[in-house]
Amino acid sequence: EVQLLESGGGLVQPGGSLRLSCAASGFTFSSYAMTWVRQAPGKGLEWVSTITGGGAYYTDSVKGRFTISRDNSMDTLYLQMNSLRGEDTAIYYCATYQQLVSFAYWGQGALVTVSS
Amino acid sequence: DIVMTQTPLSSPVTLGQPASISCRSSQSLVHSDGNTYLSWLQQRPGQPPRILIYKISNRFSGVPDRFSGSGAGTDFTLKISRVEAEDVGVYYCMQSKQFPLTFGGGTKVEIK
Numbered sequence: 001e002v003q004l005l006e007s008g009g010g011l012v013q014p015g016g017s018l019r020l021s022c023a024a025s026g027f028t029f030s031s032y033a034m035t036w037v038r039q040a041p042g043k044g045l046e047w048v049s050t051i052t053g054g055g056a057y058y059t060d061s062v063k064g065r066f067t068i069s070r071d072n073s074m075d076t077l078y079l080q081m082n083s084l085r086g087e088d089t090a091i092y093y094c095a096t097y098q099q100l101v102s103f104a105y106w107g108q109g110a111l112v113t114v115s116s
Numbered sequence: 117d118i119v120m121t122q123t124p125l126s127s128p129v130t131l132g133q134p135a136s137i138s139c140r141s142s143q144s145l146v147h148s149d150g151n152t153y154l155s156w157l158q159q160r161p162g163q164p165p166r167i168l169i170y171k172i173s174n175r176f177s178g179v180p181d182r183f184s185g186s187g188a189g190t191d192f193t194l195k196i197s198r199v200e201a202e203d204v205g206v207y208y209c210m211q212s213k214q215f216p217l218t219f220g221g222g223t224k225v226e227i228k
Contacts, residue, residue, distance in 0.1 A: 035217075037165075045157075045165060045208055047217040057215040093164055100171060102155040102212045106164040 002026040002105045004094050009110030016084050020110055022077040022094030027105075030072040035097040036079050038090035039109075046090075049079065050097050061087075084114045118142055118211050122220035128228045135196040137223045139209035144189050146213075153212040156185055156194045159222075160205040168207075169194065201227065 008020040022034070033052040039045055049058045049068040056068050067080040077094050092110050095103040119142040129135045145152045156169040167176045169185040172192060182197040196203055204227060209220040 044206075044222045045159075045210075045219045047210075047219065050215070050217070059216050097212075099153060099212050100151065101176070102153070102167060102170055102210060102217075103157070103165070104167055104176065106166065109164055 002096075004096075004105060004107035006092065006094055006107045006110035009092065009112045011113045011115065012084055013116050014085060014114055016114070017080070017082045018084065018112060020079040020081065020092055020094075020112070022079075022107055024075045024077065027096075029070075029075040033097040034068075034070060034077045035095050035103065036068065036077075037093045037095060037103070038088075038112075039093070040087070040090045043090075048092070051077070052097075081112070084112075086114050088112060089114045117216055118145070118213065118218050120209055120211060120218050120220035122207075122209055122223050124223060125221070126224045126226065128226050129196075129199045130228050131201065132198050135199050135203075135225055137194045137207055137209075137225075139187075139192045139194070139220050141190045141192075141211055145211050146189065152188065154185075154187070154192050155210050155212065156183075157208045157210065158203075158205050159208065160202070163205075165208065196225070199225070199227070 003025045005023045012018050035050040036048040051068045065083045069078045094107045096105045121140045123138045145154050157165040159165040173185040184195050206222045206224050
Protein backbone atom coordinates (compact mmCIF):
# COMPACT_ATOMS: atom_id res chain seq x y z
CA GLU A 1 0.00 0.00 0.00
CA VAL A 2 1.34 3.41 -1.00
CA GLN A 3 1.77 5.72 1.98
CA LEU A 4 3.02 9.30 2.17
CA LEU A 5 3.43 10.86 5.61
CA GLU A 6 4.23 14.54 6.00
CA SER A 7 5.86 15.99 9.10
CA GLY A 8 7.55 19.18 10.22
CA GLY A 9 4.63 21.57 10.09
CA GLY A 10 3.89 24.08 12.82
CA LEU A 11 3.72 27.71 13.83
CA VAL A 12 6.53 29.99 12.68
CA GLN A 13 7.01 33.75 12.76
CA PRO A 14 7.17 35.78 9.55
CA GLY A 15 10.67 35.64 8.15
CA GLY A 16 11.32 32.30 9.80
CA SER A 17 12.17 28.90 8.34
CA LEU A 18 10.67 25.44 8.42
CA ARG A 19 11.51 22.14 6.77
CA LEU A 20 8.78 19.72 5.77
CA SER A 21 9.45 16.03 5.28
CA CYS A 22 7.42 13.42 3.44
CA ALA A 23 8.22 9.78 4.21
CA ALA A 24 7.23 7.41 1.44
CA SER A 25 6.54 3.69 1.52
CA GLY A 26 4.82 1.01 -0.54
CA PHE A 27 6.37 1.95 -3.88
CA THR A 28 9.75 2.48 -5.51
CA PHE A 29 10.29 6.07 -4.39
CA SER A 30 13.30 6.73 -6.60
CA SER A 31 11.26 5.97 -9.72
CA TYR A 32 8.73 8.74 -9.13
CA ALA A 33 8.83 12.47 -9.49
CA MET A 34 7.41 14.09 -6.37
CA THR A 35 5.55 17.28 -5.74
CA TRP A 36 4.28 19.65 -3.05
CA VAL A 37 0.80 21.16 -3.30
CA ARG A 38 -0.62 23.57 -0.75
CA GLN A 39 -4.06 24.72 0.29
CA ALA A 40 -4.60 27.93 2.21
CA PRO A 41 -7.45 27.86 4.74
CA GLY A 42 -10.78 27.73 2.92
CA LYS A 43 -9.09 28.06 -0.47
CA GLY A 44 -8.33 25.89 -3.49
CA LEU A 45 -5.30 23.86 -4.42
CA GLU A 46 -2.03 25.52 -5.42
CA TRP A 47 0.95 23.71 -6.93
CA VAL A 48 4.18 24.65 -5.12
CA SER A 49 7.06 22.57 -6.44
CA THR A 50 8.00 19.36 -8.26
CA ILE A 51 11.25 17.46 -8.38
CA THR A 52 11.89 15.24 -11.37
CA GLY A 53 14.88 13.43 -12.78
CA GLY A 54 15.51 16.53 -14.86
CA GLY A 55 15.40 19.11 -12.12
CA ALA A 56 13.17 21.11 -9.81
CA TYR A 57 10.32 23.45 -10.62
CA TYR A 58 8.68 26.09 -8.46
CA THR A 59 5.72 28.39 -8.53
CA ASP A 60 6.84 32.01 -8.87
CA SER A 61 5.76 33.06 -5.39
CA VAL A 62 8.21 30.66 -3.69
CA LYS A 63 11.19 30.87 -6.03
CA GLY A 64 14.32 31.81 -4.14
CA ARG A 65 12.67 31.03 -0.78
CA PHE A 66 11.70 27.34 -0.98
CA THR A 67 13.92 24.40 -1.96
CA ILE A 68 12.63 20.94 -2.82
CA SER A 69 14.95 17.97 -2.39
CA ARG A 70 14.85 14.24 -1.87
CA ASP A 71 16.86 11.46 -0.28
CA ASN A 72 16.21 8.29 -2.23
CA SER A 73 18.18 6.22 0.30
CA MET A 74 15.68 7.31 2.96
CA ASP A 75 12.60 7.37 0.67
CA THR A 76 11.97 10.91 1.84
CA LEU A 77 10.99 14.16 0.15
CA TYR A 78 11.75 17.56 1.67
CA LEU A 79 10.65 21.15 1.35
CA GLN A 80 12.94 23.74 2.94
CA MET A 81 10.95 26.92 3.42
CA ASN A 82 12.80 30.17 4.23
CA SER A 83 11.69 33.78 4.56
CA LEU A 84 8.18 32.62 5.33
CA ARG A 85 5.26 35.01 4.87
CA GLY A 86 1.69 35.07 6.08
CA GLU A 87 0.47 34.02 2.66
CA ASP A 88 2.45 30.78 2.98
CA THR A 89 0.02 29.65 5.69
CA ALA A 90 -1.54 26.47 4.34
CA ILE A 91 -1.81 22.73 4.51
CA TYR A 92 1.10 21.32 2.53
CA TYR A 93 0.52 18.01 0.79
CA CYS A 94 3.16 15.82 -0.80
CA ALA A 95 2.11 13.71 -3.76
CA THR A 96 3.59 11.49 -6.40
CA TYR A 97 3.78 13.08 -9.84
CA GLN A 98 3.72 11.61 -13.31
CA GLN A 99 2.85 13.84 -16.23
CA LEU A 100 0.41 11.24 -17.56
CA VAL A 101 -1.51 10.63 -14.34
CA SER A 102 -0.66 13.88 -12.52
CA PHE A 103 -0.98 13.26 -8.75
CA ALA A 104 -1.81 9.61 -8.14
CA TYR A 105 -1.02 9.37 -4.41
CA TRP A 106 -1.28 11.98 -1.66
CA GLY A 107 -0.26 12.37 1.93
CA GLN A 108 -2.60 13.61 4.65
CA GLY A 109 -0.94 17.02 4.75
CA ALA A 110 1.04 19.15 7.20
CA LEU A 111 -0.24 22.49 8.49
CA VAL A 112 2.12 25.45 8.32
CA THR A 113 1.02 28.62 10.09
CA VAL A 114 3.03 31.79 9.63
CA SER A 115 2.06 34.33 12.25
CA SER A 116 3.58 36.56 14.92
CA ASP B 117 0.94 30.24 -17.39
CA ILE B 118 -2.13 28.20 -18.32
CA VAL B 119 -5.23 29.45 -16.53
CA MET B 120 -7.89 26.88 -15.68
CA THR B 121 -11.47 28.13 -15.26
CA GLN B 122 -14.20 25.96 -13.77
CA THR B 123 -17.96 26.42 -13.80
CA PRO B 124 -20.14 26.40 -11.85
CA LEU B 125 -18.67 27.38 -8.49
CA SER B 126 -21.31 25.33 -6.74
CA SER B 127 -23.60 22.54 -7.88
CA PRO B 128 -26.51 21.50 -5.63
CA VAL B 129 -27.69 18.10 -6.79
CA THR B 130 -30.45 15.71 -5.78
CA LEU B 131 -29.24 12.24 -4.81
CA GLY B 132 -29.43 9.92 -7.79
CA GLN B 133 -29.42 12.76 -10.29
CA PRO B 134 -26.56 13.65 -12.63
CA ALA B 135 -24.03 16.42 -12.15
CA SER B 136 -21.76 18.10 -14.64
CA ILE B 137 -18.73 20.34 -14.17
CA SER B 138 -17.00 22.31 -16.90
CA CYS B 139 -13.37 23.29 -17.14
CA ARG B 140 -11.77 25.56 -19.70
CA SER B 141 -8.06 26.17 -20.20
CA SER B 142 -6.56 29.41 -21.51
CA GLN B 143 -4.60 27.46 -24.12
CA SER B 144 -4.74 24.02 -25.66
CA LEU B 145 -3.66 21.19 -23.38
CA VAL B 146 -2.53 19.03 -26.29
CA HIS B 147 1.13 18.27 -25.75
CA SER B 148 3.65 17.84 -28.56
CA ASP B 149 3.62 14.12 -27.74
CA GLY B 150 -0.05 13.97 -28.75
CA ASN B 151 -1.44 13.49 -25.24
CA THR B 152 -3.82 15.92 -23.55
CA TYR B 153 -2.82 16.35 -19.92
CA LEU B 154 -6.06 17.19 -18.18
CA SER B 155 -6.98 15.56 -14.87
CA TRP B 156 -9.85 15.76 -12.42
CA LEU B 157 -9.45 15.47 -8.66
CA GLN B 158 -11.96 15.13 -5.84
CA GLN B 159 -11.52 16.50 -2.34
CA ARG B 160 -14.02 15.30 0.23
CA PRO B 161 -14.47 17.44 3.35
CA GLY B 162 -11.48 17.16 5.67
CA GLN B 163 -9.62 14.84 3.31
CA PRO B 164 -6.65 15.25 0.97
CA PRO B 165 -7.46 15.37 -2.73
CA ARG B 166 -7.54 12.19 -4.78
CA ILE B 167 -7.21 11.64 -8.50
CA LEU B 168 -10.37 10.60 -10.35
CA ILE B 169 -9.64 11.05 -14.03
CA TYR B 170 -6.44 11.56 -15.99
CA LYS B 171 -5.75 12.30 -19.64
CA ILE B 172 -9.29 13.66 -20.12
CA SER B 173 -11.25 10.43 -19.73
CA ASN B 174 -9.21 7.69 -18.02
CA ARG B 175 -10.54 6.63 -14.64
CA PHE B 176 -7.87 6.01 -12.01
CA SER B 177 -7.80 2.65 -10.26
CA GLY B 178 -10.77 2.17 -7.93
CA VAL B 179 -12.81 5.11 -9.24
CA PRO B 180 -16.49 4.20 -9.76
CA ASP B 181 -17.73 4.18 -13.32
CA ARG B 182 -20.39 6.79 -12.55
CA PHE B 183 -17.53 9.30 -13.01
CA SER B 184 -16.64 10.12 -16.60
CA GLY B 185 -14.55 12.74 -18.33
CA SER B 186 -14.72 14.15 -21.82
CA GLY B 187 -13.54 17.04 -23.92
CA ALA B 188 -10.67 18.13 -26.14
CA GLY B 189 -8.31 21.03 -26.68
CA THR B 190 -9.42 23.67 -24.20
CA ASP B 191 -12.87 22.50 -23.07
CA PHE B 192 -13.46 19.62 -20.71
CA THR B 193 -16.29 18.14 -18.66
CA LEU B 194 -16.58 15.89 -15.65
CA LYS B 195 -19.89 14.08 -15.27
CA ILE B 196 -21.30 12.11 -12.39
CA SER B 197 -24.09 9.95 -13.77
CA ARG B 198 -25.94 9.46 -10.46
CA VAL B 199 -24.73 11.45 -7.48
CA GLU B 200 -24.28 9.56 -4.23
CA ALA B 201 -23.83 10.99 -0.74
CA GLU B 202 -20.10 10.13 -0.76
CA ASP B 203 -19.60 12.35 -3.83
CA VAL B 204 -20.04 15.52 -1.77
CA GLY B 205 -16.91 17.63 -1.93
CA VAL B 206 -14.93 19.96 -4.15
CA TYR B 207 -13.81 18.94 -7.61
CA TYR B 208 -10.77 20.40 -9.34
CA CYS B 209 -9.49 20.17 -12.88
CA MET B 210 -5.79 20.56 -13.43
CA GLN B 211 -3.32 20.61 -16.29
CA SER B 212 0.03 18.85 -16.38
CA LYS B 213 0.98 19.84 -19.91
CA GLN B 214 3.62 22.24 -18.66
CA PHE B 215 5.05 23.90 -15.58
CA PRO B 216 3.75 25.71 -13.65
CA LEU B 217 1.08 23.09 -13.06
CA THR B 218 -2.25 24.79 -12.53
CA PHE B 219 -5.61 23.97 -11.01
CA GLY B 220 -9.08 25.26 -11.61
CA GLY B 221 -10.69 27.15 -8.76
CA GLY B 222 -12.86 24.21 -7.74
CA THR B 223 -16.55 23.29 -7.93
CA LYS B 224 -18.41 22.37 -4.78
CA VAL B 225 -20.88 19.51 -5.19
CA GLU B 226 -23.49 19.39 -2.47
CA ILE B 227 -26.76 17.61 -1.93
CA LYS B 228 -29.98 19.60 -2.22
